[in-house]
Every structure is written in C-alpha cells, then in structure tokens.
Amino acid sequence: MSDILIIASGGGHTGFARAIAEYLPYKADFVIPKGDEMSKKMISQFADKIYEVEKFRSPSGNLSLSSFLLSMIHSMKIRKYKKVIATGSNHSIFPSFFQFIKSSEIYVIESQDRIVTRGKAVSIISKYSKHVFLHWKEQEKLYKNGIVVGPIVEKPKYSSSDEGYILVTTGSEGFERLFDILYSLNIDNVVLQTGKVNKKYNKKGWKVFSFDPDIEKYIAKAKLVITHQGKTAMEAVVMYKKPTIIVYNKDWKYAATFEDSKLYAEILGAMFLDDPSNWSTKDEILKYIENPKPPKVYSPGTERLVSVVLNDT
Secondary structure, X not given: OOOEEEEXXXXXXXXXXXXHHHHOOXXXXXXXXXXXXXXXXXXXXXXXXXXXXXXXXXXXXXXXXXXXXXXXXXXXXXXXXXXXXXXXXXXXXXXXXXXXXXOOEEEEEOOOOOOOOOOHHHHHHHOOOOEEEEOOHHHHHHOOOEEEOOOOOOOOOOOOXXXXXXXXXXXXXXXXXXXXXXXXXXXXOEEEEOXXXXXXXXXXXXXXXXXXXXXXXXXXXXXXXXXXXXXXXXXXXHHHXXXXXXXXXXXXXXXXXXXXXXXXXXXXXXXXXXXXXXXOOHHHHHHHHHOOOOOOOOOOOHHHHHHHHHHOO
C-alpha cells in the first residue's frame, strides 16, 4: 500500500504528476478530477489507486456550488497518506487540506509561469505545506518555504529530431482565437492538437486531433512549437530544446499574468506574443515562425524533487 499520494489536477498539473511518478521507485496513489479521462490515461500505468474528486472551478473562472461541496466530500473520504504532493490548481486544495488535517506532510508545486505573482491555489496550500517546489531561481522570492529544484518535467521518451512541421498545442482547453488565425495564414505542415475546441480545421498539410496522451512524440520531432503560457513550453525547451513561441491567452483568468508569462518566455529563451485579440495584424506571428531562435538550455529538476520528498523526515 502506497504511502505517497499525488494530486494530479488536470492538464499541465497532471503532467507534473506523471513526471514525478516516473522518478519514484514505486507506484503511488493519485487524485484526479472526476471524469477527467485525459488525466486517467496519463497516469494509469504509474498508479496503484486512483481517486476522483470533483473539480469546482474551470480555468476560465466558472464556479459551481454543487461541485464545490462534492469536492469537499470526496476529499474527506480519502484515507490518510504519509506524504502528499499537490500539483496546483483549485482542485488540489481540498484533497491536500484534508490530508493535512489527518497529519500528512504536504508538498506543493508552483506553476512554471508564476514569476512575480503567486498562484492563488498554491498560495493557499503553501500555508500548510512543508515545501513549495519551484522551477527557477527567479521564483525564490515568492515563498519562504520554497525550494528551487529546477524545471519539473518528465524523462524524455524520444530523441530530438526535426521532421519539418510546426506543432501547435495549447493544453486541454485549446485556444480557438490562435487556431483560427494560424488556419487563415499560408502555413502548411502543421500538427494541431485542439483540446476541447470542437471545430474543424481541414487543410492540406495539416494533421489535426483533439488529444493524444503521447503529445511528446510530436514535440520531439517538431521544428517549432507554438503554445500558450503553459507547461508545454517548458517541456519543449527543457526536454527537446525546441524553438518555441508562447502566445498569451487572456481567457485564463486564474492563470499567470501577462507580466509573469512574458518573464517566463524570457527565462526559457522563447518568443512571446500577446493575446491574438491584441495583434495589429494576423500576420504578426509569421515573422516569429519564419525566424525561430534556439532556446536556453536547462537540466530537469524532477529527480531532485523526488529525492527531497523521499528523504524528508
């Protein structure tokens, strides 16, 4: 029976959970958002047991009272674990808090794109957590109990190569404004993961799908990655050293600010663009596509995070 519980709170947060699981010497138990089949696919091979807890707020900020109450009830029913790793987002709050009440040691991961502002959920969890794990030295000032371990990413599964295509992927929610503009431009050889955007992008030279749990294989072979202010940018840079364009998505009201996102791009050595609604022309992204620049070089920090958790007494 596992003594470690990892709260995989969907999207990039579940990516953190899977990265940690890859470095653990044994399987852990997991919490995922109720009905989140993407998260289940991503962590199933690393899990002994999977709990499902209601997610009460969406990335756009919509709040459900019934989901709020169900989240509390589901979280209360989870047995006590010795150590708990929360990966962030509002979904992590109740499972980690009720484990804290049961005298578990709590750890939490701040988002890779929070450079000058704290994530609201992580800020709350930090009050009762032993450590907050950070990716960059630029985040040190955010938390007194913060530990910089380095970028928290998975073990690369593929060799990096260049098969000539542009990968466009913006997380599980998708980014319709960006997709529409790219689709209208004279760009071919594109691989597009749409996430929850239910719209057809049928174009010669485009490969389009809603979700692939192994998006990494597309990152590894891309010549360029276009994404939003999420975890994929860090994976593309740290794991595969890919030229990357980060396009800010203003709809993520509870995610990183514009300033955070711009600094995040600078840390990675990625190109940065404002939300497409603020572009002076839809061709603005073309100059970045046509003149990609190499990113900065980093070593993964996931192994150090796991070492801290396993050896912490």
